Amino acid sequence: MKQRTQVGIVGAGPSGLLLSHLLARQGIDSIVIEDRSRDHVENRVRAGVLEQGTVDTLIEAGLGERMLDEGLIHDGIEIRFNGERHRVDFPSLTDGKRITIYGQGEVVKDLIDARLADGGVIHFEVSATSIHDIDGDAPVIRYRKDEAGHEIACDYIAGCDGFHGICRESVPEGILTGYERVYPYAWLGVLSDSPPAAEEVAYCHSDRGFALLSLRSPAVSRLYLQVAPDEDIEAWPDERFWEELRLRSATKDDGAGIEPGPVLQKGITPMRSYVVEPMRHGRLFLAGDAAHIVPPTGAKGMNLAVADIRYLTEALAAFYRAGDAAGLDAYSTRALRRVWKAQRFSWWMTTMLHLSPDDSPFDRRRQIGELDYVTTSVAAMTALAENYVGLPLDDGGAP
Ligand code: RFL
Numbered sequence: 598m599k600q601r602t603q604v605g606i607v608g609a610g611p612s613g614l615l616l617s618h619l620l621a622r623q624g625i626d627s628i629v630i631e632d633r634s635r636d637h638v639e640n641r642v643r644a645g646v647l648e649q650g651t652v653d654t655l656i657e658a659g660l661g662e663r664m665l666d667e668g669l670i671h672d673g674i675e676i677r678f679n680g681e682r683h684r685v686d687f688p689s690l691t692d693g694k695r696i697t698i699y700g701q702g703e704v705v706k707d708l709i710d711a712r713l714a715d716g717g718v719i720h721f722e723v724s725a726t727s728i729h730d731i732d733g734d735a736p737v738i739r740y741r742k743d744e745a746g747h748e749i750a751c752d753y754i755a756g757c758d759g760f761h762g763i764c765r766e767s768v769p770e771g772i773l774t775g776y777e778r779v780y781p782y783a784w785l786g787v788l789s790d791s792p793p794a795a796e797e798v799a800y801c802h803s804d805r806g807f808a809l810l811s812l813r814s815p816a817v818s819r820l821y822l823q824v825a826p827d828e829d830i831e832a833w834p835d836e837r838f839w840e841e842l843r844l845r846s847a848t849k850d851d852g853a854g855i856e857p858g859p860v861l862q863k864g865i866t867p868m869r870s871y872v873v874e875p876m877r878h879g880r881l882f883l884a885g886d887a888a889h890i891v892p893p894t895g896a897k898g899m900n901l902a903v904a905d906i907r908y909l910t911e912a913l914a915a916f917y918r919a920g921d922a923a924g925l926d927a928y929s930t931r932a933l934r935r936v937w938k939a940q941r942f943s944w945w946m947t948t949m950l951h952l953s954p955d956d957s958p959f960d961r962r963r964q965i966g967e968l969d970y971v972t973t974s975v976a977a978m979t980a981l982a983e984n985y986v987g988l989p990l991d992d993g994g995a996p
């Protein structure tokens with residue numbers, strides 16, 4: 598089958614779906630194609646912390662109803678080290694900004710519902726996707742579905758197909774440069790049918806390694822442990838997980854407050870920082886994880902995807918409204934300025950909180966010095982808070 602659209606979008610994660618939704622609100626037509634099933638993309642357990650700017654973007658786009666009802670607004674985070682709890686308060690340090698706990702799967706469900714209710718086109722479970730002629734005036738996406746070959750002719754292609762997608766790889770050699778850092782640890786993540794162990798998201802530094810206490814609702818916890826990058830998940834039966842979590846998050850005064858419950862999901866995520874430059878080649882624009890990934894310690898992954906999509910939508914809207922391509926030409930530079938600040942923050946949070954096998958005794962003491970500083974200096978806490986709630990979307994994220 599041959600189809601035609603203005604913007605062909607590869608990937609129905611947060612990036613691709615939000616782009617399709619925002620473009621539709623500007624009267625711009627798109628088709629989304631997705632490798633996996635609708636059920637799979639809606640139920641993948643991933644990010645959970647939304648920056649204020651992400652929340653505002655979703656509300657402005659008419660997607661706020663369920664998020665405002667079910668999302669949990671948090672005023673700060675906890676940092677634990679040396680058996681003590683410290684709190685970083687966001688509103689007092691950032692002029693009233695807060696974060697919202699609302700799972701990525703819920704954002705994806707809201708976006709799919711909105712697109713389908715508006716008559717949007719999303720093809721799930723397609724295979725053998727390839728993109729062609731991004732250097733010319735008439736790029737094409739090809740894919741297979743139900744044993745048949747399909748083609749979408751478009752003006753532009755948005756590569757929203759995540760880190761392992763095909764769009765970035767389709768750019769001819771020698772044009773893109775990748776910048777990468779791989780960390781010597783991974784996260785073992787558990788979703789549990791048990792009430793949250795802490796009132797706010799708690800980042801725990803300990804001599805046994807990092808632990809994170811987070812949540813999805815008043816009844817569901819999301820918990821993580823630092824493990825080796827090549828860790829075998831079979832080595833972590835539930836009892837071992839709960840015991841290790843308790844040891845790493847315990848405080849001197851009142852223990853960890855962990856209540857073990859039925860484990861709903863368990864998985865291991867490697868930790869990597871990656872950026873590709875530029876985020877555009879010809880008629881292909883890369884956005885979200887297709888262009889950059891961060892280690893999850895700063896909770897920035899999905900929020901960065903939303904910021905890219907805002908920039909890309911503004912640029913495409915200016916082009917279709919007035920034939921003005923300046924925004925399209927500036928997209929990569931504009932997005933990368935903010936991306937590198939989020940990279941810096943994610944790298945900083947990660948290296949401050951994890952134990953690295955390469956650390957010397959000096960490094961360990963320096964880490965404690967840094968944690969002590971960041972939890973007592975108002976200047977340092979302000980720097981953490983303004984990054985955590987999200988840097989501004991304009992001016993390259995300059996606060
Ligand atoms: P996504 O969500 O990866 O979506 C890309 C979509 O493209 C599809 N795809 C293709 N479709 C058609 N043809 C092809 N050839 C395709 N190749 C791929 C994929 O099936 C997928 O549906 O990228 P997007 O939209 O840019 O969104 C980015 C966010 O998903 C990501 O930044 C965050 O989830 C990162 N992340 C986390 N971020 C946090 O802030 N906190 C977390 O706890 C957290 N946990 C995670 C994560 C990312 C993970 N990944 C990518 C392995 C846990 C995991 C496991």
Ligand code: PHB
Binds near residue numbers: 646895
């Ligand atoms: C989560 O709730 O999944 C979460 C929270 C904070 C992070 C990363 C993940 O830094």
